[in-house]
Each structure stands twice: as structure tokens, then as C-alpha cells.
Amino acid sequence: MQTIIDLILTSGETGINLALYVLLPVMVVMMSLMRVLEDRGVLTRIAIFISPLLIFYGLPGLGAFAILQVLLVSFAAPLATLKIMERDSALEKKKIAATLAAILTMSQANAAFPLAVAGLNLPVTMATSMAGGLLAALLAYRLAGNGELKEEQYTVQKQAEVLVHEKSGILQVLFRGGEEGIQVAFKAIPALILAILLVNILRSIGAIDLLETVLSPFLTSIGVPGIAVLPVATKYLAGGTAMMAITLDLVKEGALTAAELNRIAGFMINPLDPVGVAVLVSAGPRVTAQIKPAALGAVAGILVRAVLHFIIF
Numbered sequence: 001m002q003t004i005i006d007l008i009l010t011s012g013e014t015g016i017n018l019a020l021y022v023l024l025p026v027m028v029v030m031m032s033l034m035r036v037l038e039d040r041g042v043l044t045r046i047a048i049f050i051s052p053l054l055i056f057y058g059l060p061g062l063g064a065f066a067i068l069q070v071l072l073v074s075f076a077a078p079l080a081t082l083k084i085m086e087r088d089s090a091l092e093k094k095k096i097a098a099t100l101a102a103i104l105t106m107s108q109a110n111a112a113f114p115l116a117v118a119g120l121n122l123p124v125t126m127a128t129s130m131a132g133g134l135l136a137a138l139l140a141y142r143l144a145g146n147g148e149l150k151e152e153q154y155t156v157q158k159q160a161e162v163l164v165h166e167k168s169g170i171l172q173v174l175f176r177g178g179e180e181g182i183q184v185a186f187k188a189i190p191a192l193i194l195a196i197l198l199v200n201i202l203r204s205i206g207a208i209d210l211l212e213t214v215l216s217p218f219l220t221s222i223g224v225p226g227i228a229v230l231p232v233a234t235k236y237l238a239g240g241t242a243m244m245a246i247t248l249d250l251v252k253e254g255a256l257t258a259a260e261l262n263r264i265a266g267f268m269i270n271p272l273d274p275v276g277v278a279v280l281v282s283a284g285p286r287v288t289a290q291i292k293p294a295a296l297g298a299v300a301g302i303l304v305r306a307v308l309h310f311i312i313f
Helices: 002-039 042-057 061-072 079-087 093-105 109-116 122-144 156-161 170-204 207-221 226-238 240-253 258-268 274-283 291-312
Strands: none
Touching (some): 002 042, 002 170, 002 240, 061 093, 093 122, 093 274, 109 240
């Protein structure tokens, strides 16, 4: 019983420290910045500019918003865009699948930006995200149905206007974004503590050590330490935020170097995990129905990202 209590207290301390001293400041600043860019129409103009480039990959105009949201805000930010796409009965299901696949492949800002403190190369991570995400979108579009790529029924401008709000004062926008960042950080605390507790329990019973022993020869042969099993297992069991917590601890302890972090980042930093999928498919039944082609496309995109990171780093 004492061991269980110690694990709970240790997990709670780690989760709260991560939320308050890493996640909170990053999310407050990033959410404030994103709200200003959104309020001033910068995101709209960027989306309109890049949308013609995305048509080939089956991504609709709103897909540009979703890409920006996951890369610059968090894995949950595209949920608002997916809900709009869910309500648009004129939007082809293939385009929803393509958008969901791109989101599931790309690095989420709520994990990538805090890991930059530990040496993650953000420009490379975002570049590989785009490469893998576009491939995932194209594959998902093809898997979701037959037919040629088509222009949107509505113009990109009209789609973009759906997400534009009435302009407010700059300070009001900054404060609103900061408040949203605080909400994200505090809402993450229960999930963080429970996820870290799960990982700590697996470590205490030797499950992680066994996995490391089995996989270490293969990992070492490709230049990755056996300890990398821990953050990877955490990511696919408990989500990207919990993975970030474990990874930051490993880097702080010296068990994982910045070079090794960048080498495995292409495979590890993405929303394709139980937590990410559960949040995104909550947009509605039309989105949920496209999870299979989206997930298959995302797997291919993530593999491409993984290979690119191994080549670069």
C-alpha cells in the first residue's frame, strides 16, 4: 500500500510541476499569439493563400485552418474546425478523411513547443509534419472513396470567413487567449497525473524494463537508446502530453540526449494515440466514420516522418 501511495504522490508532483512550470507558460503565450493572429485575419489570409496548394491532396479550404491549429496551438484545437466540417453537408466525406489524416500525422504544438526546451528542432519537425501530413491526406482521400480530386463547391474565402470573429481590442484578445491557455494547462492536469501514474506502475512491475530488454538490440542498431521505449510506450498508451512529461524528465536526467530526441520525434510527436483520436472524433458521426482511412493514411505519413528524422539526425 505504501508503494502505491508513493507512486500516486510522485506522479501527482510530476504532473503538477509539468502543467504549472512548462505547459502553462507555453500555452498562455502561444494561445494569446494565435488569438491575435486569428482576430486580425492573419490566419485567414494564410489559409486562403495555401489552400490552392492543398487541393491536390484532397484537403478543403478549412483543412488549412486545421493544419495551422495543430501545428501552432494543440492537438485539440482543430476540433472546432472539424465540427464546422461535420455540419457542412455539402462537404465530401473524402475531404473530411483527408483533413483528419493530416491532423493525426502532424506534430501537435502542445507537445512540440515544450519539448523545444529540451532541444527539439522545431523547424525540421514542422517541415516533416507537412511532408507526412500531405501524404497522409492524399492516401486517406483515395482510401475514403473513388473519384477525381475536385474544386470546392464553396470558395475558400467563404469557408475561411466561417472562422473569423469580430475584431476586438488587442489587450482583450491577448487576455482571452491567455485565459484559454490557462484552461488548457489546468484541464490537462488530471490526464497528466493519471497517465504518468499508469506509466510509473508499468515501470514498477517491470513491464517497461522487459520491453526495453526485448527492443534494445534493434533500437541500438539504428542509433536509438533502449530508454526510448519509455516515452514511445507512454505516447501510445497515454497520449502526447504524458509522453512530453516523461521525455522532459529523461532529458533532464541525462538519459536521453537532444540528438536522440530529434531522431525519434518523427515517430513520437503526433496525435495518433487513444487520447488524440478520442478528442478529435468527438466532432461528430461524419468525422468518426472516416477514422479508418484517416488512421491508415496517418500511419503511412508518420512512417515517412520517422524515416526523415532518422536521415536528418
